[in-house]
Amino acid sequence: MKHSRIRLAAGAALGALAALLLALWFGAAIGETAIPFDVVAKTAANRLFGASYPLAAIDEGIVWSYRLSRVVVAACCGAALSLSGVVLQSLLRNPLADPYVLGISAGASTGAVSVAILGLGGGMIGLPLGAFAGAVIAFVLVSLLALRAGRGSAAIILAGVAGSQLFHALTSFVVTKAANAEQARGIMFWLLGNLSGVRWPDVTLALPVALVGLVICLAQARALDAFAFGKESAASLGIPVRRVMVILIATTAMMTAVMVSLVGSIGFVGLVIPHATRMLVGVRHGVLLPAAAIVGAIFMIAADVLSRILVPGQVLPIGVVTALFGAPAFALIMSQRRASL
Amino acid sequence: MRVDADNLSLASSGHMLVRDVSFTVASGEFFGIIGPNGSGKTSLISMLCGLRKPRTGTVSLDGEPLAGLARRALARRLALVEQQADTSERMTARQAVELGRTPYLGLSSPWSGLDDAIVDAAMGNVGMAHLSGRQWHTLSGGERQRLHIARALAQAPKVLVLDEPTNHLDIGHQIGLLDLVRHLDLTVIAALHDLNHAAMFCDRIAVMKAGRLVALGRPAEVLTTRLIRDVFDVEAVVDAAEGGTCSIRFAPARRMAAE
Numbered sequence: 058m059k060h061s062r063i064r065l066a067a068g069a070a071l072g073a074l075a076a077l078l079l080a081l082w083f084g085a086a087i088g089e090t091a092i093p094f095d096v097v098a099k100t101a102a103n104r105l106f107g108a109s110y111p112l113a114a115i116d117e118g119i120v121w122s123y124r125l126s127r128v129v130v131a132a133c134c135g136a137a138l139s140l141s142g143v144v145l146q147s148l149l150r151n152p153l154a155d156p157y158v159l160g161i162s163a164g165a166s167t168g169a170v171s172v173a174i175l176g177l178g179g180g181m182i183g184l185p186l187g188a189f190a191g192a193v194i195a196f197v198l199v200s201l202l203a204l205r206a207g208r209g210s211a212a213i214i215l216a217g218v219a220g221s222q223l224f225h226a227l228t229s230f231v232v233t234k235a236a237n238a239e240q241a242r243g244i245m246f247w248l249l250g251n252l253s254g255v256r257w258p259d260v261t262l263a264l265p266v267a268l269v270g271l272v273i274c275l276a277q278a279r280a281l282d283a284f285a286f287g288k289e290s291a292a293s294l295g296i297p298v299r300r301v302m303v304i305l306i307a308t309t310a311m312m313t314a315v316m317v318s319l320v321g322s323i324g325f326v327g328l329v330i331p332h333a334t335r336m337l338v339g340v341r342h343g344v345l346l347p348a349a350a351i352v353g354a355i356f357m358i359a360a361d362v363l364s365r366i367l368v369p370g371q372v373l374p375i376g377v378v379t380a381l382f383g384a385p386a387f388a389l390i391m392s393q394r395r396a397s398l
Numbered sequence: 399m400r401v402d403a404d405n406l407s408l409a410s411s412g413h414m415l416v417r418d419v420s421f422t423v424a425s426g427e428f429f430g431i432i433g434p435n436g437s438g439k440t441s442l443i444s445m446l447c448g449l450r451k452p453r454t455g456t457v458s459l460d461g462e463p464l465a466g467l468a469r470r471a472l473a474r475r476l477a478l479v480e481q482q483a484d485t486s487e488r489m490t491a492r493q494a495v496e497l498g499r500t501p502y503l504g505l506s507s508p509w510s511g512l513d514d515a516i517v518d519a520a521m522g523n524v525g526m527a528h529l530s531g532r533q534w535h536t537l538s539g540g541e542r543q544r545l546h547i548a549r550a551l552a553q554a555p556k557v558l559v560l561d562e563p564t565n566h567l568d569i570g571h572q573i574g575l576l577d578l579v580r581h582l583d584l585t586v587i588a589a590l591h592d593l594n595h596a597a598m599f600c601d602r603i604a605v606m607k608a609g610r611l612v613a614l615g616r617p618a619e620v621l622t623t624r625l626i627r628d629v630f631d632v633e634a635v636v637d638a639a640e641g642g643t644c645s646i647r648f649a650p651a652r653r654m655a656a657e
Contacts, residue, residue, distance in 0.1 A: 152486060276505075283500050286483040292449055293480075294553070295473030295501035340487045 084128035135357025142327030155327035160220030164195020188318030250376030325383025399556035405455035433606030473501035477550035498552025540571030
């Protein structure tokens with residue numbers, strides 16, 4: 058019985074990875090100019106494994122320089138945001154917690170905008186660092202406000218709403234005050250999530266961050282399980298609560314900040330994917346975390362593909378697509394939860 | 399396992415919650431803590447479990463101070479059942495009990511058949527084995543509290559601490575739960591609300607008032623009309639029963655005066 062369970066788990070893991078690969082493949086093939094699937098596979102083989110399939114330079118160029126880097130970053134971003142959502146929801150014991158609701162994304166936007174438009178840091182710090190600083194500042198502010206408001210799980214959501222509004226206002230203030238029309242349009246588009254500028258150097262940032270984030274969260278999987286009945290209960294089960302919270306919240310802040318700095322703040326992924334994945338695989342974090350990462354990655358690739366083909370000749374901000382699909386999905390999940398309670 | 403509380407004090411934002419409380423709980427004893435709301439029972443419990451650091455004083459298990467024990471090591475010796483710990487996670491009864499194995503699991507010690515056996519035994523011990531596949535949110539308050547005790551038992555502790563475990567349960571479940579705990583081969587420390595339950599089940603009772611320990615002893619010695627009036631501000635008649643226990647009848651002050 059034990060062996061069959063292990064075989065089942067291994068099969069599910071392989072299946073999930075295969076689905077992810079398939080999504081990456083589709084994502085790279087579909088777009089304004091559809092590129093045959095075999096060309097995508099051959100390009101990847103040429104570039105990654107030194108194969109030498111003869112390909113049209115332009116096709117290979119599009120697939121390698123634009124499409125593949127883009128789908129990989131989309132996957133990392135979806136994975137990182139879903140992981141953050143799972144961790145924050147479990148840690149704060151609130152089904153509404155996600156990096157977007159808690160103001161981390163808004164803070165990251167403000168930080169990014171301050172660097173990009175105000176030139177904060179005098180060119181010494183890049184956009185990602187600015188976004189990271191903004192994310193951390195926002196989270197510290199929201200946490201302090203929540204502590205003052207009484208620690209409850211409603212308090213942190215209310216504080217997050219206040220923090221989000223504040224940082225969105227600051228971002229808008231900076232954009233309208235300091236940016237010229239073109240800059241403003243570019244930034245607004247970026248704020249809603251945009252993967253068009255993504256190239257390989259972004260992959261070298263996004264991929265390690267997503268993978269390291271996954272490993273750190275997985276190492277705390279049992280601790281996250283133990284939070285099911287609250288902080289005190291976790292502590293009485295031998296979990297060093299404060300240390301675990303600091304590590305995990307810093308990790309989610311880091312992941313969110315990096316992803317927002319690369320592709321803008323994308324809502325609903327961190328909120329919906331964890332709930333959807335819990336319905337699929339249950340509440341054990343050892344399984345839930347990697348599953349949510351893969352489901353989030355696939356969801357984000359799909360959203361990116363849709364954003365490119367939904368309106369012919371125009372790319373929609375990906376945040377618009379994730380919200381268009383995420384909001385109804387969230388409504389559905391919430392009403393199902395209610396029905397089963 | 400013996401539990402020593404030595405000179406425990408706790409303050410929160412300048413307000414003394416517990417002052418100079420000392421007692422010793424013998425190995426295998428059922429030790430009750432009673433007192434009105436706000437008398438410091440929960441604060442005292444949280445210090446005994448190492449959840450809050452006392453401002454002064456020490457708690458020790460078999461002479462070993464709590465402060466020197468790592469969280470994990472402590473969780474293998476002492477388990478806590480809270481008042482009404484609840485979850486919105488969609489977990490099964492068994493999964494909730496499995497959490498009790500947390501202090502024994504790690505990268506080098508993954509879940510094993512032994513853990514399964516311990517969880518099964520704990521669920522059987524509280525009479526919940528038949529509900530192991532049920533979703534948490536479909537269970538009644540009494541069933542949930544039994545599962546919390548099973549979770550605590552899965553920690554394989556030497557000391558079980560309960561903070562008003564029977565709150566919000568009906569009378570049948572209250573008695574059933576305390577009877578279950580009474581028959582465990584553990585040192586038990588329980589904060590209790592109901593004085594009759596304390597009298598029925600405890601070997602000794604500590605009485606708290608305004609953060610101080612005001613009485614300590616066997617139920618029949620401690621629970622007197624005078625103490626109940628002083629501490630709880632109600633009139634009561636205490637009837638002695640067999641084996642050093644007693645039962646208590648409460649009445650409004652006016653009717654007592656007429657009797």
